[in-house]
Amino acid sequence: MKRKRKNMLSRTLFYVLLVLILVISLFPFFIMLMTSLKPTNEAISYNPTILPEVVTLQHYQDVFNPALFPFLTYFKNSMIVSFLAAFISVFIGIFGAYAMSKLNFKFKSTMNSAFYTVYMFSGILLVVPLFKIISSLGLYNTRTSIIIVMIVQTLPTSIFMLKSYFDTIPKSIEEAAMIDGLTRVQIIFYITIPLAISGIASVFVYAFMVAWNDYLFASIFVSSSGYFTLTVGLNSLFATPDYVWGRMMAASLLTALPVVIMYALSERFIKKNLVEGGVKG
Incomplete structure (x- = not known):
């Protein structure tokens, strides 16, 4: 009792x-x-x-009024940058994580340890070298520059996180696939990715959120308002005569909404795949 x-x-x-x-x-x-x-x-x-x-x-109507706040333009820029940066980061990360998890090569342990050092430094330390590289390539003040910078920011974590998922896949499955004649690339696409799809979805959402919420790099590498992301656009609203609290709160809520929706959908997707995987197992 x-x-x-x-x-x-x-x-x-x-x-x-x-x-x-x-x-x-x-x-x-x-x-x-x-x-x-x-x-x-x-x-x-x-x-x-x-x-x-x-x-x-009224404030929500004002947010969608291009004369007061070009929300749809900023939304389009944020969506393009975040989606492409997350997709490329995950795509490259899959191959890098697979190599770190399943292949044996020289300096593997050193490279694996190097991923931990990334967390020791702030992203602002990369601003000067990245700005020099982006300017030299003639990509300053373009969406491409933000996409490249976001890939650089998220790729180490994507590889590190995906490696943890790939480590849980038994080597016996890959050995059986190789006996059946599959190459390494085929194993990645036909076996590794389907088995780790929930982890890949998690990493994609992480990379998307980092790119969507970024202000520092987007404000440095873009100067034209036509390429502003939502975070930079919201900050610029403070300096205009059209700034009022209600309009600012409405724009902020609408900015946060896509991330909330994506997180909710990905959570259901991840749970569904985990349940289906458990049933099939």
């Missing part, structure tokens, strides 16, 4: 703490949503209220 009561108390405490953490984490987003639904005079009132007294969607 005592043990059952103790377990119930522990479980209750766990859920109370979980709800508390969720409330603390989601409260800023709730305030952003409420502010985006308030008229401008109410949002900057000296006697602020949490819930809007008058609900308006």
Whole structure:
């Protein structure tokens, strides 16, 4: 009886703490949503209220007004940069991770250890050499420059994370495939990738989120507003006469929405593949 009561108390405490953490984490987003639904005079009132007294969607309409804030242009730039950077990072990372996981070659352990050193340095240390390289190639102020920089930023982590997934694939499966006449490249596409698809999806979402949320490199390597990503565009909104709190909150929520949707879809995809893999196994 005592043990059952103790377990119930522990479980209750766990859920109370979980709800508390969720409330603390989601409260800023709730305030952003409420502010985006308030008229401008109410949002900057000296006697602020949490819930809007008058609900308006004007700020969301203003966000999609190109004369006030070219949201769709910035959204397109962010989507192109994030998707291509994540896809290329994962594609290259698959081959690099496979080599680090399954092949034996000279200096393999040294290269493997080198991935840990990446986490010791801040990304800002790469700004000067990358700027020099990008400028020399004539790619400054283009979306290509941001894509290249985001690949450089995410590739080491992509390889490191994918290697961990590939390490869990038994070598006996590959040996059987080689007996059947498959080459290394065929093994990667027909065996390794399908077995590690949930891990690959996780790495893709990680790389996409890094590129989507990046401000530092996007603000340095692009100077024309036509190539601004959403993060840079939101910051530039502060310096315009069209800046108001409600409009800023609406634009910020819409900027965060694609990442939330992608994370939710990828989580369902990963869970589905894990369940199907367990059933087939």
